[in-house]
Amino acid sequence: MSDHSPAFHDHNHETCTHDVLHHAEGLVRQEGLRLTPVRRRTLEILVSEHRAMGAYEVLDRLAADGFGNQPPVAYRALEFLVEHGLAHRINRLNAFAACMHPGEAHSPLFLICQSCEAVAEAPADPVRTAVEKAAVQHDFSVERVNIEVLGTCPTCAGNGKEA
Amino acid sequence: MSDHSPAFHDHNHETCTHDVLHHAEGLVRQEGLRLTPVRRRTLEILVSEHRAMGAYEVLDRLAADGFGNQPPVAYRALEFLVEHGLAHRINRLNAFAACMHPGEAHSPLFLICQSCEAVAEAPADPVRTAVEKAAVQHDFSVERVNIEVLGTCPTCAGNGKEA
DNA sequence: TACTGAGTTGCTACAATATAACGTTAGGTG
DNA sequence: CACCTAACGTTATATTGTAGCAACTCAGTA
Numbered sequence: 001m002s003d004h005s006p007a008f009h010d011h012n013h014e015t016c017t018h019d020v021l022h023h024a025e026g027l028v029r030q031e032g033l034r035l036t037p038v039r040r041r042t043l044e045i046l047v048s049e050h051r052a053m054g055a056y057e058v059l060d061r062l063a064a065d066g067f068g069n070q071p072p073v074a075y076r077a078l079e080f081l082v083e084h085g086l087a088h089r090i091n092r093l094n095a096f097a098a099c100m101h102p103g104e105a106h107s108p109l110f111l112i113c114q115s116c117e118a119v120a121e122a123p124a125d126p127v128r129t130a131v132e133k134a135a136v137q138h139d140f141s142v143e144r145v146n147i148e149v150l151g152t153c154p155t156c157a158g159n160g161k162e163a
Numbered sequence: 164m165s166d167h168s169p170a171f172h173d174h175n176h177e178t179c180t181h182d183v184l185h186h187a188e189g190l191v192r193q194e195g196l197r198l199t200p201v202r203r204r205t206l207e208i209l210v211s212e213h214r215a216m217g218a219y220e221v222l223d224r225l226a227a228d229g230f231g232n233q234p235p236v237a238y239r240a241l242e243f244l245v246e247h248g249l250a251h252r253i254n255r256l257n258a259f260a261a262c263m264h265p266g267e268a269h270s271p272l273f274l275i276c277q278s279c280e281a282v283a284e285a286p287a288d289p290v291r292t293a294v295e296k297a298a299v300q301h302d303f304s305v306e307r308v309n310i311e312v313l314g315t316c317p318t319c320a321g322n323g324k325e326a
Numbered sequence: 327t328a329c330t331g332a333g334t335t336g337c338t339a340c341a342a343t344a345t346a347a348c349g350t351t352a353g354g355t356g
Numbered sequence: 357c358a359c360c361t362a363a364c365g366t367t368a369t370a371t372t373g374t375a376g377c378a379a380c381t382c383a384g385t386a
Contacts, residue, residue, distance in 0.1 A: 091254035139317035154302035
């Protein structure tokens, strides 16, 4: 078992959930942020599903748990998580996913299964380097890099569902 | 000279416009596709602006030119262009841009200026290689790669407009 | 105890982006 | 021409995302 939690392999989900929540609490303490109930629950929802979820889907869960049921409730909690590196936004899907490598100062690379929408987050440091090289040739100063890879995860490939 | 930034470097815009249109006509002939007036005009609009444009913005131009003025008109033309590699979708901006390297079978890498929204398209073959490597480690089969880099273009950096 | 001020929440209302579905039109083929 | 298919333009609606405001929470403080 690797020290990261690849979404496309069996893994101890309780462990990865615990790790992510634990990191979030540490970060929050360290930075003087507030992991309020709605924010914490939002992160729990994302981690427990371990896939990209739309804001309105998250909102439904939150509402079912007694939080507000209007869009800003979800968007604000998600924005907080993204801003502090606890979750990522997957533009391709208009969706959000918990960050599974929190605190590693990584340039996230997302492997998005087109069949089941599972999202794995891979370390992308070599990719980041290549990106920087390309940017330099355009005199472009890089702030954030977002890499989204569409394809088929091993589970769906195994089910004969590949494109 | 136009009042917006072209793709970060001075270039002969008539030439690049001509090249892109010329390639499109060739592709269409080769593949038996139809570059209808609305599709051709959509491509011209994207090329002439040389930046990411929202679908509704494109639609306004099309309507002004006598084409339909309802969303599907723009979305369908844009979809056609994207599908055949003549344009790209920039998810981050919910926007579209003409492909400036048509026919090169590239994995597009977009440099998006957060200040002026100019978009440059860089060749990303080394990046693509790095991406494939990361995907293999997850037994993930890659179909399409989309890389969006946010930052500041040299023009805006020179203007001290980095905010 | 009460007061303040920043941050958070839930809400109403709305804006922006995108698609479904259908009848009509345009081009190609026998 | 008759026929077929792709494309077009339309109406209507779905989905995704924000602006802005009043009420509440909580830490700090008098």
